[in-house]
Amino acid sequence: MPDISERAPARGWPQIGAVPAAERPMGEPIVRLSKVAMRYGEAPALRDASLTIAPGSLVFLTGASGAGKSTLLRLIYLAQRPSEGLVSVFGIDTARARRPMLARLRRRIGVVFQDFRLLDHLTVFDNVALPLRIQGLAPRAYRQDVVELLEWVGLADRIGARPPTLSGGEKQRVAIARAVVAKPDLIVADEPTGNVDPDMGERLMRLFTELNRVGATVVIATHDHSLAPRRQGRILRLQDGCVIEGDG
């Protein structure tokens, strides 16, 4: 497999975000959680969780299994609304936002789901093109970009394949391509290295670092404590439903 983090597409890296983080003025946080509680029935998944994520930052969210990492990410990528507290994404209080506004916010977020969530009946090309398709773009408008992105992640030869025929690593790269194809301002990845071997995991992490370098805000949840300290970025730890700065 080609090293996807070191191989630029023919027409340059995808231009994700407006400008590189270093050149971007620090303004409103992209994500702000304040005293957030989340319960599933009686069981609390989060309690009194607070954090802010600045534009252009690279954030690692660590913690033991069941610490609430996925719940926190689901709040950030707007799959859920909090039981209590404030969740603000791109300056919008998600509890008060109307459904059309939530849909618009979701389009600015690229999500790499832990279980990929690829659509088995669609080809690799169609899976990756999905975010552009729901924006109403005509195929001729995005065909070239999608092909180039698939070349970039080393899947040009699997463009017509369907997900059930792909390996775990290939599925992961399709999921990442789908997350970044619409040039989102925020990329959220839930355990992106959980289903791949260590070598592939390292390559994927280098890819996320590169995406952040070209401007995207990246939030990665991982239970692999060894991944985060090896690269620049902010580390947040979830413990007992609360967010703690640093890896502890």
Add this chain to the structure above:
Amino acid sequence: MARRGERRRVPRGTAILPREQRDAPLIVVMAILCFLACLAGVGARIAYAQAERWTDSLKGSMTARVITAPASDSAGMARRAAEAAGALAGVIDARVIDRQEAARLLEPWFGAGALPDDLPVPVLIAIDIDPAAGVSAQDVGAALERVGVPAVVDDHARWSQDVRRVADLARALAFGVLALLAAAAGAAIAFAARAGFHARRDVVEVLHLIGARDDFIAAEFERRFLAIGVRAGALGAVMAGGSVYALAYAARQPEARAWLLPQAAISPVDWAILLAAPLLAGLVAMTTARAAVMSALRKLA
């Protein structure tokens, strides 16, 4: 390298919602409902048309039965009655129904040439009138009285009212059946749309989470169910058209007996009903699916 069976070239965009094999039973159920709805619609049209035909033919005619005594000159009375009736304004023609014509009218019951010679046949006058002239049975009766011919004049009003009442009831029943079938089709589609939504819930959730608007997701289901509705409607309409054609063929009668059975020829109105069925079924399927899916989507965050 592309693996065997995969295409290296960029594939064409496919439908976002996967095709479901479970759509087939839904199409069958909907096609049956559409078939019954088309039959109800065409049946209502035939009942109405036949009632119109019967009442129209009765509206322009009266029958006078001359009351004769055993020793009276029944032929002369009949002639005088026909002349008196024919002289009335608004009467187009008045003629005596002689024994030969009466025998021909009674043929279906007695058989050809089997009317006994000694069987008394009533002396009847057939009177054709202009329905717009407003000639009543009383007017004709009075005219016959004036020339000394007692008669009972029947303007078929009671028969005509009975036919009209039965036809109106048949039409109301047909519309009622149509409404029930539409409701049943709507309920079946709503149920199927919800089942389809839940069967494709993973797809819907992914679309929802990557920013698809509710309208976009609903439109995907609308397109799918529009296609299902149109296919089912077309199937039902073809079956109904075939049935009506078979019925029309079986019920066709020679002109002399055509008044007896409804003449179920396929009319332009029937064609309109049959052609509208796929469109209406598609429309019902589309709107019902949209309502069901929007309701289910509102339960997502």
